[in-house]
Amino acid sequence: MPELPEVEVTAEHLRREIMGATLSHWSASGKSLRHPFPKAKVESLIGQSIIAIRRRAKFLLLEFPNDWLIIHLGMSGIVVCCDPKTPARLHDHVRFDFSCPDGRMQAMVFHDPRRFGSVQWFKKYPQLPWQSIGQLLGRSASGLEPFDPLFNGDYLFQQSRLSRGGRVSIKQWLMAGHVVVGVGNIYACEALFRAGIHPARQAKAISRARLQTLADAIRDILQRAIHAGGSTIRDFHSPDGEAGRYGQSHRVYGHQGETCSACQAVIRRMTQNARSTFYCPRCQR
Ligand SMILES: [Zn+2]
Numbered sequence: 001m002p003e004l005p006e007v008e009v010t011a012e013h014l015r016r017e018i019m020g021a022t023l024s025h026w027s028a029s030g031k032s033l034r035h036p037f038p039k040a041k042v043e044s045l046i047g048q049s050i051i052a053i054r055r056r057a058k059f060l061l062l063e064f065p066n067d068w069l070i071i072h073l074g075m076s077g078i079v080v081c082c083d084p085k086t087p088a089r090l091h092d093h094v095r096f097d098f099s100c101p102d103g104r105m106q107a108m109v110f111h112d113p114r115r116f117g118s119v120q121w122f123k124k125y126p127q128l129p130w131q132s133i134g135q136l137l138g139r140s141a142s143g144l145e146p147f148d149p150l151f152n153g154d155y156l157f158q159q160s161r162l163s164r165g166g167r168v169s170i171k172q173w174l175m176a177g178h179v180v181v182g183v184g185n186i187y188a189c190e191a192l193f194r195a196g197i198h199p200a201r202q203a204k205a206i207s208r209a210r211l212q213t214l215a216d217a218i219r220d221i222l223q224r225a226i227h228a229g230g231s232t233i234r235d236f237h238s239p240d241g242e243a244g245r246y247g248q249s250h251r252v253y254g255h256q257g258e259t260c261s262a263c264q265a266v267i268r269r270m271t272q273n274a275r276s277t278f279y280c281p282r283c284q285r
Pocket of ligand 1: 263280281283
C-alpha cells in the first residue's frame with residue numbers, strides 16, 4: 001500500500017517529467033474509482049498549465065492557476081509518466097496528455113488494479129495557504145506534516161494533553177492523521193520501537209522528552225524510506241513495482257517470533273484497531 005514516502009517519490013517523479021506542462025487531452029476507462037472522476041472539470045483544464053506539484057499527507061496535488069487536481073493512490077495505485085504512444089494497459093484508469101515547456105509530449109497515467117484510489121477536483125482558494133487543502137481532504141490529511149518544523153515533542157505533548165483523543169493508544173493516535181499525517185502502520189511500528197515506546201500506551205501518558213524522541217524517529221524513518229523509494233521508482237512500470245524494498249531496514253515490522261536486534265527478547269505481534277502491531281516487549285515501555 002502506497003505510504004507517504006511512495007507518494008513523495010511520485011511527486012518528485014512528476015516534478016521532473018511534467019512541471020509547467022499544459023494539459024492537451026485526457027481519457028478515462030469509465031470504471032468506478034473511490035470518487036467519481038470529474039470529467040467536466042478536467043475538460044475545463046485543457047489548455048491550462050501545472051504551476052506546482054505538491055504532496056499533502058498521502059495526496060498528490062497538481063496545482064493549476066485556479067484549480068487542484070488531487071490524486072490518491074488508494075491501496076494499489078501508481079502514477080507514472082510515459083511516452084504518449086505507449087499503449088494502454090489493463091487497470092490504466094485515467095490518462096492525461098501534456099505538452100511540456102521543452103516541447104516534449106508526455107502522458108501521465110493513473111493505474112490502479114484495486115480501484116481504491118481516486119482523481120478529484122477542487123477549486124483553489126487563493127486567500128488560504130495551500131496546506132489548508134488538507135482540511136478538505138478529510139481527517140487523515142488534516143494534521144501537521146512530519147517534515148514541518150513545528151512537528152516536534154512540544155507539539156505532540158500539547159496535542160496529547162489537549163485532545164480527548166490522547167486517551168487512545170499512541171499508535172492509533174499517530175495513525176489517525178489529525179495530529180501528524182502520513183504515519184502508516186509500518187512507520188508507526190518502527191518509530192515506536194526506535195523511541196522505546198510501547199504501542200498500547202496512552203498518548204497522554206507519555207513524557208515530553210519521549211515524544212521528542214518519537215518525533216525525531218518518525219522524521220528519520222520517513223526520510224530514509226523516501227531515499228529508499230528513490231530506488232523502487234525504477235520498477236515503476238511493472239504492476240508489482242510498489243512492493244516495498246524497505247523490508248531489510250525494518251527492526252520489528254514483520255519480525256514476530258524473531259529476536260530483537262537490540263535486546264534479544266522475542267518480537268511480538270498484536271492487533272490494534274484491526275491492524276497488526278509488532279513490538280519488542282522489553283525495549284518498548
Ligand atoms: Zn528489544
